[in-house]
Amino acid sequence: MTVKLLYFAWVREATGVGEEEVTLPPEVTTVGELMAWLKSRGAGYESAFARAPVIRAAIDRAHARPETPIAGAREIAFFPPVTGG
Amino acid sequence: MTVKLLYFAWVREATGVGEEEVTLPPEVTTVGELMAWLKSRGAGYESAFARAPVIRAAIDRAHARPETPIAGAREIAFFPPVTGG
Amino acid sequence: MIRVQAEDFDIGKEVEALLGGRTDIGAVVTFTGRVRDHAGGERIAEMVLEHYPGMTEAELARVEEEARARWPLQASLVIHRFGRLRPGENIVLVVTAAEHRGDAFAAAEFLMDYLKTSAPFWKKETTGEGAARWVEARESDDAARARWEGERK
Amino acid sequence: MIRVQAEDFDIGKEVEALLGGRTDIGAVVTFTGRVRDHAGGERIAEMVLEHYPGMTEAELARVEEEARARWPLQASLVIHRFGRLRPGENIVLVVTAAEHRGDAFAAAEFLMDYLKTSAPFWKKETTGEGAARWVEARESDDAARARWEGERK
Numbered sequence: 001m002t003v004k005l006l007y008f009a010w011v012r013e014a015t016g017v018g019e020e021e022v023t024l025p026p027e028v029t030t031v032g033e034l035m036a037w038l039k040s041r042g043a044g045y046e047s048a049f050a051r052a053p054v055i056r057a058a059i060d061r062a063h064a065r066p067e068t069p070i071a072g073a074r075e076i077a078f079f080p081p082v083t084g085g
Numbered sequence: 086m087t088v089k090l091l092y093f094a095w096v097r098e099a100t101g102v103g104e105e106e107v108t109l110p111p112e113v114t115t116v117g118e119l120m121a122w123l124k125s126r127g128a129g130y131e132s133a134f135a136r137a138p139v140i141r142a143a144i145d146r147a148h149a150r151p152e153t154p155i156a157g158a159r160e161i162a163f164f165p166p167v168t169g170g
Numbered sequence: 171m172i173r174v175q176a177e178d179f180d181i182g183k184e185v186e187a188l189l190g191g192r193t194d195i196g197a198v199v200t201f202t203g204r205v206r207d208h209a210g211g212e213r214i215a216e217m218v219l220e221h222y223p224g225m226t227e228a229e230l231a232r233v234e235e236e237a238r239a240r241w242p243l244q245a246s247l248v249i250h251r252f253g254r255l256r257p258g259e260n261i262v263l264v265v266t267a268a269e270h271r272g273d274a275f276a277a278a279e280f281l282m283d284y285l286k287t288s289a290p291f292w293k294k295e296t297t298g299e300g301a302a303r304w305v306e307a308r309e310s311d312d313a314a315r316a317r318w319e320g321e322r323k
Numbered sequence: 324m325i326r327v328q329a330e331d332f333d334i335g336k337e338v339e340a341l342l343g344g345r346t347d348i349g350a351v352v353t354f355t356g357r358v359r360d361h362a363g364g365e366r367i368a369e370m371v372l373e374h375y376p377g378m379t380e381a382e383l384a385r386v387e388e389e390a391r392a393r394w395p396l397q398a399s400l401v402i403h404r405f406g407r408l409r410p411g412e413n414i415v416l417v418v419t420a421a422e423h424r425g426d427a428f429a430a431a432e433f434l435m436d437y438l439k440t441s442a443p444f445w446k447k448e449t450t451g452e453g454a455a456r457w458v459e460a461r462e463s464d465d466a467a468r469a470r471w472e473g474e475r476k
Contacts, residue, residue: 008443061377081459082439082460083446
């Protein structure tokens with residue numbers, strides 16, 4: 001499965017990447033599994049996803065949870081808790 | 086005791102007077118007694134103060150109650166419950 | 171700050187005059203009351219707002235002072251119009267400014283609930299048929315005010 | 324209505340554009356959030372607001388729809404800015420209009436509480452000393468949101 005990944009705020013700064021296309025191995029089926037898999041992709045990803053418990057995710061622009069399945073997703077985003085308003 | 090009396094909204098329309106100076110007999114000592122006394126001053130006053138239980142009063146521009154003493158007052162106003170805002 | 175006037179007001183200009191240049195404010199709430207074109211199922215053609223000059227200013231100032239004693243406001247403004255007003259026109263403006271939004275919202279609601287029940291204004295409506303009548307006070311306004319009494323500091 | 328923009332806004336002009344000419348509205352509440360010049364005892368020189376284009380608009384529209392399902396609003400508007408902002412500048416504007424003030428106040432507070440916890444914006448502050456840091460989410464914002472959950476209709 002190929003998907004677009006987006007990173008925002010300090011997650012983006014840590015990974016050093018704003019946006020990328022990745023092909024996921026078949027055993028990665030949920031948001032939480034995806035975060036664990038991303039952590040292994042290099043030092044930047046490891047430091048970002050070391051804080052996985054506070055990182056929030058969105059699938060196709062709707063909030064998602066660690067247990068949310070990613071099947072069929074076209075765009076998955078990772079970011080800190082929001083601080084707008 | 087001489088005092089300025091003011092009337093607003095339908096109290097003013099009923100008495101036919103917006104403002105007047107009156108000399109009060111010594112037995113009139115509270116707002117409630119003043120309303121009862123005013124009622125005897127003619128048909129307009131009688132029709133206005135027939136609704137005395139809903140009429141509000143202010144002494145020198147501060148809200149007052151029927152039992153509030155009027156001694157020393159310079160200006161006493163009578164009006165319906167307020168409806169601003 | 172308190173103003174009682176016949177003239178209309180502009181919300182944006184009033185906020186700018188009150189807060190322009192200040193950099194310490196996090197939250198600004200405004201409330202504007204407007205004349206509605208209907209009341210109790212009847213069409214309203216116009217309204218006349220009578221008030222008690224002198225007492226009006228004193229009551230509004232007292233209500234504002236009470237709000238500022240209850241919440242840490244950085245600025246506040248109450249403008250109330252009087253005279254002849256048509257549907258769609260502004261009646262009253264309340265502005266509250268604070269560091270945090272909860273204080274600004276609560277103080278603005280409090281100011282409206284208190285001025286509705288204590289500022290000496292009376293509305294006389296003229297219906298579409300030309301009948302004029304004094305607006306009756308609403309029990310819901312007394313109830314709105316009463317909810318603040320218990321939590322007086 | 325929803326807008327996400329870099330440009331500033333004028334409260335009075337936005338209210339006029341939203342409601343001008345309407346005669347059925349009794350109550351208008353606006354909330355404006357502004358950049359403060361201090362945070363946690365430190366001076367703030369500027370702030371950059373990052374957001375997630377596309378999701379931002381979708382979330383704000385969803386929150387507005389939720390507010391309109393809960394209260395009988397006659398009109399509503401949410402404008403949120405992004406980009407570089409200095410102390411004193413506007414960040415967000417919420418406008419709600421209803422026949423009665425209780426609905427307009429509640430809906431405006433609800434919109435702020437929900438957008439604070441669900442719209443994908445992130446603030447990075449630069450202090451007077453030049454240090455930049457991401458603003459942490461506040462537990463008080465989660466609590467403010469939580470109070471609406473129980474009374475969901």
